Amino acid sequence: MKKTVVELIEVAKDFDGQRALADISLTVTDGEFLSLLGPSGCGKTTLLRLIGGFEHCTSGLLRIDGQDMDRIPPEKRAVNTVFQNYALFPHMTVYDNVAFGLRMAKRSSREIRLAVTQALDMVQLSGLEQRRPAALSGGQQQRVAIARALINKPRVLLLDEPLSALDHRLRKQMQKELKQLQRALGITFILVTHDQDEAFAMSDRVVVMQAGRIEQIGTPMEIYENPVNLFVARFVGDINILDGVVVSRSGADTYHALVEGVAVTLHSRRDFLPGQQLHVLLRPEDVRLEQERDIAESRSLSAKFAQARLPGTVQRIFYHGATYDVEVMLDNGNQVQVTEFFDEDSANLSFRPGDQVALGWLQGWEVVLPHEG
Amino acid sequence: MSRWLKGGYAASIFLFLYLPLVVVAVFSFNDSRFSLAWHGFTLDWYVRLWHNTGLMTAAVNSLIIAASAATLATFLGTIAAFVLHQYRFAGRRLLFGTFFVMMMSPDIVIAISLLLLFLALPLNLGFHTLLLAHIVLCVPFVAITVFSRFHRFQHDVIDAARDLGASEYQVFRHIVLPLAAPAVAAGWLLSFTLSLDDVIISFFNTGPGFEVLPLRIYSMVRLGIRPDVNALCVAMIVFTIIALILTKILLKEKK
Structure with missing residues (x-):
């Protein structure tokens, strides 16, 4: 069991009577890379600022290393922050920026020189010590901000959308570097982002937030494959949402249901009652798609569609290089997005607009949720 | 063409x-x-100016008042601007508005109200009352100049400094002050000139024992413009130009 570093218990935060955060309970373990993921205005930055000490909880408890942080100012917390726009000190050189934390702690100049040299080496900025922030590129400024925040060896590093100002390629590269840095240092990282790719690529666990509340906490895989509600499902990647109703239960986790008007078998560990409305969620890449006439000809293929076989017509094809998307209109008029990988044996697309097709899924890959109205 | x-x-x-x-x-x-x-x-008038002790004393008095009023007003105004920028407290907007009211008010109103205050306290009119009056005149200008400078740099920078362990004093000393230095210097210069050429407030708020240059010149000019006043004006212009060049150099080296 790893040690808990940051612990929030039923934390709430109001701004001028407006609730910004509600009912936040969260534990962050030592050495973990945690992401706070959500749309803008969901409270993820406020949560980060609470941990950093720039805001105070309206109610609830915040502990860092077991110690209550109520009324403890930022300068007294073993936590450092990489700010969204880096917030480098414009009147200081790179060296002075990085040395700032140690100077405030009144360390000897020899010790400072050693630590700053090491820190700049770590973020590959050696040789730029005497530059001003204004004379650095965005990526370099980012590295200075990271080196500066790590110089005091914090227990937790907070990162507020640190990569949002960088272009796509540089962002990918910095994602890798940040992850490597975190592994090498063993420091807990808490990252705020609205980019699910970024959160998934770097984090051990992801906290999905909406409107000041935590919707789901889990590993990227859990979040992606078992979203607890429609918001989470929609926010992390593309998803098809089908409507259905339970007909009967047959066994512990097996249901007979009508989905988009077609009788199917569903698997879910949740409890549903006969007659209950539900959603069936399918990732585009989890949908099984075949030509109707191929299924009619092949017994093994039709066996694969035994539990669910939704008829439809191919509408459009979108080519993406390694994959292609197929837009299918079900017979009841609803649209479904399917992602297909290229067949290794043939260079041609397997589907054309107008094809009569059937939709199905691998047993147990569907996510079944109660209907949200 | x-x-x-x-x-x-x-x-x-x-x-x-x-x-x-x-x-x-x-x-x-x-x-x-x-x-x-x-x-x-x-060059006679310059020689005469040098020997006109009354005028020279008034000039020195003016410089002393201008320098001390500017320094104290800059100190108070900068702190006021920092407080207005950094903290949210009851009466903050009122304080902010007060500065604008003070800047817009006619000098004569400020002059008379200060005079009444000094007489009511009671204080003897002279160096101290004049200094206080000029500080009152200058503080709003410094506060607003410095405040607008604070608004131009990111608040994140102050948060970052605190995050890195700086106490409130250290934040002020190492981050806020250096970043605001040009505005603080500008505030000082503004105060200095405001104080140096103020007639109305000085007229009401100083005593016979402490005469400043504008009042002295004013009383001399009533008897006709004398060339040594011209010489004095030229000396002051030269003085101003030198001060301006010096501040330019100082601010440039900071960059």
Whole structure:
């Protein structure tokens, strides 16, 4: 069991009577890379600022290393922050920026020189010590901000959308570097982002937030494959949402249901009652798609569609290089997005607009949720 | 053609702005006591100015008042601006509004109300009352100048400094002050000139024992413009230009 570093218990935060955060309970373990993921205005930055000490909880408890942080100012917390726009000190050189934390702690100049040299080496900025922030590129400024925040060896590093100002390629590269840095240092990282790719690529666990509340906490895989509600499902990647109703239960986790008007078998560990409305969620890449006439000809293929076989017509094809998307209109008029990988044996697309097709899924890959109205 | 037009336009503006100063400078070297016609070059008036102890004392008094009022007003105004920028407290907007009211109020109103206050307290009019009055005059200008500078740099920078372990004093000393330095310097200069050429507030709030330059000149000019006043004006212009160049150099080296 790893040690808990940051612990929030039923934390709430109001701004001028407006609730910004509600009912936040969260534990962050030592050495973990945690992401706070959500749309803008969901409270993820406020949560980060609470941990950093720039805001105070309206109610609830915040502990860092077991110690209550109520009324403890930022300068007294073993936590450092990489700010969204880096917030480098414009009147200081790179060296002075990085040395700032140690100077405030009144360390000897020899010790400072050693630590700053090491820190700049770590973020590959050696040789730029005497530059001003204004004379650095965005990526370099980012590295200075990271080196500066790590110089005091914090227990937790907070990162507020640190990569949002960088272009796509540089962002990918910095994602890798940040992850490597975190592994090498063993420091807990808490990252705020609205980019699910970024959160998934770097984090051990992801906290999905909406409107000041935590919707789901889990590993990227859990979040992606078992979203607890429609918001989470929609926010992390593309998803098809089908409507259905339970007909009967047959066994512990097996249901007979009508989905988009077609009788199917569903698997879910949740409890549903006969007659209950539900959603069936399918990732585009989890949908099984075949030509109707191929299924009619092949017994093994039709066996694969035994539990669910939704008829439809191919509408459009979108080519993406390694994959292609197929837009299918079900017979009841609803649209479904399917992602297909290229067949290794043939260079041609397997589907054309107008094809009569059937939709199905691998047993147990569907996510079944109660209907949200 | 258009180049001549542009040049001529610029020249006419400079002429409009600086012709009065040129006239004063020319007459300060004119070898005639009353005439406005040119009677030949002389440095007599400068020599006389140097020996006019009354005028020189008033000048020194003015410089002392201007320098001390500017320094104290800059100190108070900068702190006020920092507080207004950094903290949210009851009465913050009121304080902010008060500064604007003070800047807009006619000097005569400030002068009379200060005079009444000093008499009611009671304080003897003289150096101290004049200093207080000039500080009152200057603080709003410094506060607003410095405040607008604070608003231009990111608040994140202050958060970052605190995050890295800086106490409130250290934040002020290492981050806020260096970043606001140009505005603080500008505030000081502004206060200095405000104090130096103020007539109305000085007129009501100083005593007979402490005479400042504008009042002295004012009383002299009532008996006709004397060339040593011209000389004094030129000396002050030179002084101002030197001060300006010095601040330019100082601010440049900071960059």
